[in-house]
Amino acid sequence: MHKCLIFDADDTLWENNVYFLRAIEEFLEVIADIAADREEILRVLTQVERELIPQGGYGTGNFLKALKETFRRFYAGADGAGTLSNIEEIGTRLRSHPMQLLPGVSAILAELRQKHRLMVFTKGEHGEQTSKVMRSGLQEYFDWVEIVREKDTAAYHGLIKTRGLRPNRTVMIGNSPRSDVTPSLAAGLWAIYIPHPHTWDLEHEDVEHHPRLFKANSIHEVPALVERI
Structure with a gap:
């Protein structure tokens, strides 16, 4: 499924x-x-x-x-x-900085797209984030792009309601403990945490063990982890 x-x-x-x-x-x-x-x-x-x-x-x-x-x-x-x-x-x-995709992103998204529905959930200035998605060339892989002011637990609950998501079949994948991991788990989703060496200081917080949380070294590990959910 x-x-x-x-x-x-x-x-x-x-x-x-x-x-x-x-x-x-x-x-x-x-x-x-x-x-x-x-x-x-x-x-x-x-x-x-x-x-x-x-x-x-x-x-x-x-x-x-x-x-x-x-x-x-x-x-x-x-x-x-x-x-x-x-x-x-x-x-x-x-x-005006160039868009530099992280290694393997396009290939992994193409692979995941064959079996799953994909979306982007990001925060920031709407125009700026929309421009990044378009400049990245990745928009073809995503069913939806959602841009919010803050990615907190309330935002995830809103996303679940708006898109009719089933939390036990939904996975949040990201590098930020504060915005991607903690609030998505609190909203009942699964999460895959992919640390990045340059994550913004204000996005850091302790990541504790959780039964719905996986940690990956890179996006290349995501397909196998998704299969375990």
């Missing part, structure tokens, strides 16, 4: 956070003359991101707001327009 396989997008199907990490390195260079304590800058940036997410959500736009606000918290001058312009340029490069 076929199952519904739900895939996270960023850092599950394609590289994503590595580009944000590069943007942060550029930001550190831009404000080096203003603030030189790398660890303190990163601490403040993380705090600012936490503050902005409830209102601004996720994505490049809110990330740029966080960079600008972090700059303002270190800058004692009256203007700073030049630095703010440089930060905007960082955002322009970030929005």
Whole structure:
């Protein structure tokens, strides 16, 4: 019997956070003359991101707001327009980065598509995430693409209701403990956790043993794990 396989997008199907990490390195260079304590800058940036997410959500736009606000918290001058312009340029490069699929993604999706229904469930700016899906060339494999503001337990319950999913025949596959693993299990789904070396710090949390949870080293292991469900 076929199952519904739900895939996270960023850092599950394609590289994503590595580009944000590069943007942060550029930001550190831009404000080096203003603030030189790398660890303190990163601490403040993380705090600012936490503050902005409830209102601004996720994505490049809110990330740029966080960079600008972090700059303002270190800058004692009256203007700073030049630095703010440089930060905007960082955002322009970030929005236009190439789509780099993770190894084996296309082949594995094609294989899974033969037996199961596939969908993308991701969070962030709707236009930005839609663009990534289209630029990835993977849209042909998916029955649905759902983009939400937050991937919490309530969002998974909403997805189950909207799409008429059977939790015991539905599997969430992703790299984020906070957004992919914990809430999907809480909603009654199965989950396959595929760690990524560059998962965003704010997506980390402890992953505890669970009878409906599998851990994979890469997407190549997903077909065999799905067969065990």
